[in-house]
């Protein structure tokens with residue numbers, strides 16, 4: 001049987017060792033072209049000259065020392081809350097320069113959670129000017145491009161891909177390349193393993209491979225609640241990350257108990273029947289990044305679009321959140 005060398009889609013079962021590893025998106029895995037017999041033949045974008053847009057993405061990524069993708073298996077577990085509060089904490093408490101990118105195209109929460117609803121993205125000298133939240137924090141979301149805040153976003157995969165590519169290539173973040181290590185790009189994603197994940201992760205992986213020096217460290221953190229219903233989706237998320245070669249820094253257990261502000265007694269509202277995130281991390285040899293309890297002040301901070309610490313100087317939940325941030329940065 002003749003072989004075109006493209007094992008990825010071949011069902012012949014010819015017994016030859018697979019010649020290349022293929023991403024779920026159909027594109028070759030990074031660094032595999034070198035010895036691949038299909039090099040230059042399979043049509044992978046890895047083999048051709050990088051597009052103008054990919055070069056722009058690489059140029060933009062070169063400014064960020066750290067790219068953090070916040071993922072969750074399920075919706076409603078606190079992913080956007082964690083993304084936003086992490087962005088606030090890094091920018092306000094640790095004097096980092098932060099870009100917060102919302103790639104939850106169909107359900108953007110970042111405008112509400114940063115109190116920027118109604119703001120509109122405008123053109124700048126060198127692309128799109130992101131929305132300023134504070135001196136050190138800027139954000140971009142499809143929410144800033146809608147005519148009316150409540151407009152439904154109905155997009156198929158290719159359109160979402162093109163929007164995400166534009167977010168990565170066109171946004172003119174107020175960050176200096178000399179301060180590379182101070183600059184963080186935090187990406188809030190939709191729940192699950194969707195087109196948006198594949199687009200953003202493939203673009204970041206491919207385009208950071210074009211950077212020769214000042215390559216950002218790229219990793220994900222996964223947010224879950226302690227119930228098995230949420231954890232079973234986290235397992236899928238972890239397997240997805242492994243398939244697409246995305247480092248998982250660890251798992252955060254959110255809504256992990258409720259500490260009564262009156263008597264300081266902790267109640268497990270969402271009981272960790274199967275051992276919660278800690279046990280799951282042991283199973284998968286991942287870092288357990290810590291717990292964030294339910295806190296009505298955190299709900300309010302998310303509703304008002306402010307930093308949690310702005311509403312309370314000290315609280316058990318806030319202390320636990322600080323530990324989570326330290327654990328992410330370690």
Ligand code: ADP
Pocket residue numbers: 072074075076077078079080081082109254255256292293294295296298299300302303
């Ligand atoms: P996701 O992005 O995973 O869909 P969100 O971040 O939108 O979830 O959170 C859903 C709701 O739960 C929001 O109203 C948010 O303020 C609230 N919330 C999330 N985590 C906590 C927490 N630890 N304590 C109190 N409220 C929380």
